[in-house]
Amino acid sequence: MKDRTLLLMVPVSWAGIWTTPLAGQAPGLKLVVHERDAYDPAAIDYVLSFRPPPGVLKTLPNLKAVFSLGAGVDGFLADPDYPRAVPLVRFVHHSLAREMAHYAVLHALLHHRRQKNFDAAQKEHAWRQAFPPRRTEDTRIGIFGMGEIGQVIAEAFRDLDFPVSGWSRTRKTVEGVKSFAGEAERDAFLAQSDILVCVLPLTEDTRGILDKDLFAKLPKDSYLINIARGGHQNAGDLVAAIDSGHLSGATLDVFEPEPLPPSSPLWSHPKITVTPHVAALTDPFVMAKAAVDGITSLERGEKLENVVDFERGY
């Protein structure tokens, strides 16, 4: 790593979260922080970022690879000047998928077990043995996006005895999980998803996919958990589908824009749970190791793993 420089493009106040583990993993690597340190653009070999300011990457003539701090890379592809000859590497690790599975299971069970009703009863000191859950065997979980994260989420629900299916572009073989593939099988998948968990990447094909047409195809009383990107959901259509009684509610971790403005009606909707993009946080030490391993592979002339396909957009 000697004579190599990595540029970190994150909010300056967060820089230490990433520089400490990177310095520990690769003591020889020079670290510079965008908007904090002066640097020569020609000296930058690698970049680590999540949502880099558009236009900066193209000013780095000797850039060899870009590492995403997250699994989703829409923040990079939103830059029309992303230099496409430079490989963009996603963060893929079981720790991230596992945290996403914990979040999805937590919110699915809160809904499935009707926990909001017990919270309300507790406030009244009322012993109400009401609100029986729907049978687990009858609560069909649909995973929208069966990639690195979706498959781990599917397995977690399967292991809790829920019937699980998944939708992806290409067919998957995951034990005990029914696979639906492509546009032709999308409606059939939706029609049997009582809890829909969205973990699709945000691409030209998936932007706005969670809209009124899609909600109409879900079974009555179904529930949405969106932990992918805010750009997938049409918030107005979602509120209308819930208020009409067709959907029973939603948990949303992602929004467009973020942070969700205080004036958004989503904050106070009684059937919507809002969390601030925390379904899974990248572990800085795991991420630092992944980036350093990637740089080492590249420097040895080996194949880089988890490289984004710019045509597909993920």
Ligand code: NDP
């Ligand atoms: P992957 O790229 O591994 O998986 C994406 C999946 O979506 C694949 O199964 C892919 O199908 C499927 N897919 C993509 N486009 C389409 C389409 N047009 N039609 C049908 N299926 C499609 O991504 P990850 O699982 O690693 O991550 C998923 C997303 O989760 C990220 O992009 C990010 O937005 C979000 N995320 C959110 C976090 C949070 O804290 N809220 C944390 C981490 C990730 P195929 O397999 O056939 O290619």
Ligand code: OXD
């Ligand atoms: C990610 C995220 O994409 O945290 O990893 O949203």
